[in-house]
Amino acid sequence: MHRYFFELEPGLKIRLSIKLISLVLAAAAIAMTLVTGCGDSPQAEVPSTPSKADVLPPTVTPTPPASEFAPIGQPEPSAIDDLELIDLDGWINSSPLSVDDLIGSGQVVLLDFWTYTCINCVRTFPYLSAWYETYAEHGLTVIGVHSPEFEFEKLPLNVQRSVERYDLTYPVALDGNKETWDRYGNHFWPSKYLIGASGEVVFRHFGEGGYDQTESVIRTELEAAGNDLSRVARSSVAEPRRSDAAHTITRELYGGYKNNYLADGLYAGQDVYYEAPDVEVEYSDDGTRRRGQFYLDGVWMNLVNAVVTANRSEADSTYFAFDFFATSVNAVLGNSEPTPAGAGEDGRLVVVELDGRPLSQDEAGADIEWDSAGNSVVRVKETRLYQIASLPEFGKHELKLTTNSEGLAVYTITFGIFEFGP
Known part of the structure; x- marks a missing residue:
């Protein structure tokens, strides 16, 4: 199998699996799809001739979050039969946790799929840390599921160093072989899955952005689980402001x-x-x-x-x-x-x-x-x-x-x- 990456929306990487035997035909179809799907985006540059070495293919979307640049919305969710984290290489900041046990004790669980070389993931850390600090004592468990893109990101010591570098204090699960990633049918860095006390995935968000909406759903689920948030203020994070002069951006x-x-x-x-x-x-x-x-x-x-x-x-x-x-x-x-x-x-x-x-x-x-x-x-x-x-x-x-x-x-x-x- 061959894994094919492109950016679907700002701060969003999608991985599509394409059989090598059909790569030539699939590549042509994909190229046409990308041109068509991005034609109305401010970032799209549709070449008048087919892509070749001296003609740059269109930029699908920019890296940073900016909803006006997104060619399409969040992907349709797929059913997840079993929410347990599986075949992990270890834990950082925590002893092993079980989603089933957490839900059984009335916790609301926020899973964040990330990898430490992903700048889009790095930009979300302040929000995840703020939610953890604000709501951990009110029934929220935040778990960062580290699912690597590159081989060197599979080494636990490297992940540990990154957790320390970015001052992450919430539990981190090491999904080195991406078994949990595959169980959730995930394709994106970063991705967030909110599991309510009912044991169901009640909210998903792929890529950067959507922070206010995510926190609102977190609060709703915590209150539904019986937690009193009437005196708990929403978290406060200084959100980066996009440069007013920015009209485009170079692709990754x-x-x-x-x-x-x-x-x-x-x-x-x-x-x-x-x-x-x-x-x-x-x-x-x-x-x-x-x-x-x-x-x-x-x-x-x-x-x-x-x-x-x-x-x-x-x-x-x-x-x-x-x-x-x-x-x-x-x-x-x-x-x-x-x-x-x-x-x-x-x-x-x-x-x-x-x-x-x-x-x-x-x-x-x-x-x-x-x-x-x-x-x-x-x-x-x-x-x-x-x-x-x-x-x-x-x-x-x-x-x-x-x-x-x-x-x-x-x-x-x-x-x-x-x-x-x-």
Whole structure:
């Protein structure tokens, strides 16, 4: 089976399973469907000719939440016969919990399917934490179900480090093989399922947004279960404000060939990338830039989920460059093989340039530092999501990631259009 990703609505990833034997026919049908479905969206760019290496496919939807950009609404829910969490690899912040036992004791349960490299998931953490802090003593149990996208996200230590980094205090279940994900028929990061005290799923929300509605349903279900909330104020979270100047946004970029070889892929802007998988290629960047694509210089190897530097000596330098429309840039960087966080690496130094110069203090993301020469750099010590740029204003820019380190893997690049935050 081949898994096919695209964004259905802001902050929403959908996974469709397509048999390899029918990939060619299915890809053509899907490409036509995407063009038709997004034609009325402000983000849609419908090409007049079929997609090929020098013609960018349409952006389905932007990454950040903005309901006016959504081409269609929330997907129709499917029945879930058994709500128990199964085949877990362990728990963080809690001893093992049972949905059946929680419901039997009168609890209302909120499940959040997430993965730690998903910027859309990260943006929902303040709301989940606020609901947990506000309603835990009034009958709400929040459980984060960590269902990984990449192999390195299956390592419990890596998830533990991420839970600590984002200061998550509610229980987290490790769904490393995605058995619970499959039981719920889930396809999205992030996804929320609210299970009432009746033992039924009473509410679902896929992607970012819908926070007021979600909290309202939580309160309704808690009150229906006999909890008095008359003196419990609603939670208060400062919601990020979309930049007024933002009229579009660059799609998520994937380094690996699993997504590049698909009908709506073509994230790599150089034809040589597509000649063969799992091979070292010396790229030469001629300065061409097309929206929604990245460009390489130096020796790189294209792997299934990432593109990886293959520098032959420290004197060699490679870079990964792209133009973008956004206010923030985030990158999943690290090793090409699953490696536990804190495994003794000194880290790989990556120089970050915005429009040919170092990032300034008010443009830098949370993971940027500066070396003695004044270069803005990110030190990649583990495979995770790095916050690269957080610009004061929306606009079009070029970003370049340069390194002389061998084995630096670039998995994905994501973008935001908020006035603050990732």
